[in-house]
Amino acid sequence: MAGAGSWQPPRPCEAYREEWKLCRSARHFLHHYYVHGEPPACAQWLRDLTSCRDWETRRSAEAQQSLCESERSRVQAAQKHTLVWVLRQRPPAEWHLPLPQEKDE
Numbered sequence: 001m002a003g004a005g006s007w008q009p010p011r012p013c014e015a016y017r018e019e020w021k022l023c024r025s026a027r028h029f030l031h032h033y034y035v036h037g038e039p040p041a042c043a044q045w046l047r048d049l050t051s052c053r054d055w056e057t058r059r060s061a062e063a064q065q066s067l068c069e070s071e072r073s074r075v076q077a078a079q080k081h082t083l084v085w086v087l088r089q090r091p092p093a094e095w096h097l098p099l100p101q102e103k104d105e
Contacts (some may be wrong), residue, residue: 001048006063009055009067010068010071011051011052011071012065013053015051016045016048016052017049017050019045019048020042020045020046020048020049023040023042024042024075025046028040039053044070047066047070048066048067048070050063051063051064051066051067051070055067058071
C-alpha cells in the first residue's frame with residue numbers, strides 16, 4: 001500500500017453518506033425486507049462514513065484500516081455468489097431450425 005500521505009479512500013466520503021442515506025430510506029427498507037425477510041443493516045455504511053470523515057480530518061491510521069477492511073469485505077461478498085446458469089461458449093447446433101410447435105403447423 002502507498003504511504004499514508006498519498007492514500008485516498010476507495011470512495012469519496014459523499015458516496016458513503018449517500019449509501020447510508022439510501023439504506024435508511026423507506027423504499028429501500030421495504031424492498032430489502034420483502035426480498036430478504038429482514039431489515040437492512042445500515043450500521044456499516046455509517047461506520048464507513050465516520051471513518052472516511054475521520055481520515056479527512058485527522059489522517060487516522062485506524063480509519064484507513066477500517067475503510068480498507070470494509071471495502072475488501074464488500075468485494076469478497078460480491079464475488080462469493082456463483083452464477084446460476086452455465087454460460088454457453090457457442091450457440092446450439094440447430095438454433096436456426098423451427099421450434100417443435102412450429103413444425104406441427
